[in-house]
Amino acid sequence: MGDEAVPEAGWVAPELREEFPGLALRYLLIEHGSGRAPRQVKKRLEALSNRFSGPQAIHLRHQPIPWAYRVFYRHIGLDPDEQQTPVEAVALERMKRGGFISRSLLDDALTIAIIESGVAMRAFDAGRVEGRLGIRQTESGEGLEGRPGELPPGTLVIADEARPLGLLFGATAAGRGVQPRTARMLLAAVQVKGVPEIAVEEAIWLAADVMRS
Amino acid sequence: MPEGVLKIEASDSSLQAVDALEAAFGVGSERIDVLTQRRARQDLRRQIALLEKRLGELFASVFPRQGMDWTVGAIGGPRVLGVAELERVRDALAARFREAQAELGRRGQIEEQNRGLVEAMIAEPQRYRWVRVSNQDVGEPGCQHWHSRPRWGILGMLLGWWRVKLSSGCPLAKGPRPQQTGT
Numbered sequence: 001m002g003d004e005a006v007p008e009a010g011w012v013a014p015e016l017r018e019e020f021p022g023l024a025l026r027y028l029l030i031e032h033g034s035g036r037a038p039r040q041v042k043k044r045l046e047a048l049s050n051r052f053s054g055p056q057a058i059h060l061r062h063q064p065i066p067w068a069y070r071v072f073y074r075h076i077g078l079d080p081d082e083q084q085t086p087v088e089a090v091a092l093e094r095m096k097r098g099g100f101i102s103r104s105l106l107d108d109a110l111t112i113a114i115i116e117s118g119v120a121m122r123a124f125d126a127g128r129v130e131g132r133l134g135i136r137q138t139e140s141g142e143g144l145e146g147r148p149g150e151l152p153p154g155t156l157v158i159a160d161e162a163r164p165l166g167l168l169f170g171a172t173a174a175g176r177g178v179q180p181r182t183a184r185m186l187l188a189a190v191q192v193k194g195v196p197e198i199a200v201e202e203a204i205w206l207a208a209d210v211m212r213s
Numbered sequence: 214m215p216e217g218v219l220k221i222e223a224s225d226s227s228l229q230a231v232d233a234l235e236a237a238f239g240v241g242s243e244r245i246d247v248l249t250q251r252r253a254r255q256d257l258r259r260q261i262a263l264l265e266k267r268l269g270e271l272f273a274s275v276f277p278r279q280g281m282d283w284t285v286g287a288i289g290g291p292r293v294l295g296v297a298e299l300e301r302v303r304d305a306l307a308a309r310f311r312e313a314q315a316e317l318g319r320r321g322q323i324e325e326q327n328r329g330l331v332e333a334m335i336a337e338p339q340r341y342r343w344v345r346v347s348n349q350d351v352g353e354p355g356c357q358h359w360h361s362r363p364r365w366g367i368l369g370m371l372l373g374w375w376r377v378k379l380s381s382g383c384p385l386a387k388g389p390r391p392q393q394t395g396t
Binding site: 074 | 251254258261262265266269270272273276283284285286287288289290291292293294298299302306
């Protein structure tokens, strides 16, 4: 699958599909790793910093997409004021630091995509993923690599066909995220009820576009 | 209609009918219970979404006031919450919404009084000597303040020449320049 490919639809466990209609996962394979962000990406981030101001951050939580993620957080037992939704976390960082700070090509791509679309995005090392990605509940005895102990059964995770890769809206398993030696990555977007399909596609497209620059 | 009940209607034997009825009610009531629970959860999720929306609107309307608590607390997740847990989330959200609304109302009254005070200060500055009211006191953004002070310093004090001065705003930013990217 090349960079121009259409994002693939991840699977969602049937019991979760029934419980949370609208929950979905879309992802796209990118045939290269991260690294330093080129100058045009840094400039784009700088322009985005100037466009995104305090009042926008204040009004984020009653815009449809950020609100949808806040609601979903409540539905799954998280408090979005303690553990921010991705778009609120990025906005908060902007307010604290006075701008979006460039870190790496991937981080910058995700920041741009998240702020522009409001959609929750993350990335995995494609070389360390077995089969298709999806969302499911953990079973008894399952854990997250690099994290001591087992996860409580029923924890919502993003998984491949072999193991959990990360908590849904939380930590990524050790070695499953993108690292300096990663050669291929999966850009994944989690869709919840209230987030339109077009926004998810736009988010993935935006991040992929920055990654290709 | 549960499948077991259809089987009873098709059967001629009364004994078979009893067995089928038991099976039907056993499976059926379980199924009904599952569906009822799910419906209850969906209903609670709708209520949580509505409360979250109202809380978000209130949060935006409160700006620039600070010092209000918005956290509701996490039940613990991410996982599928049961009816009782969703009820706890809903109740906590409703309580937080009520508290925030009451606090906003209380602050609104104080701000209204302060706006009245500013008007009175402007009308009769000599009656409110050295009184200072900031934008924050009237629920407005910015760093301006109204200050009743004498014209020409000590001379104004002695002669009773008082006036209300409006400060020019926030001090200029200081400290190191933010890091420039792309250069």
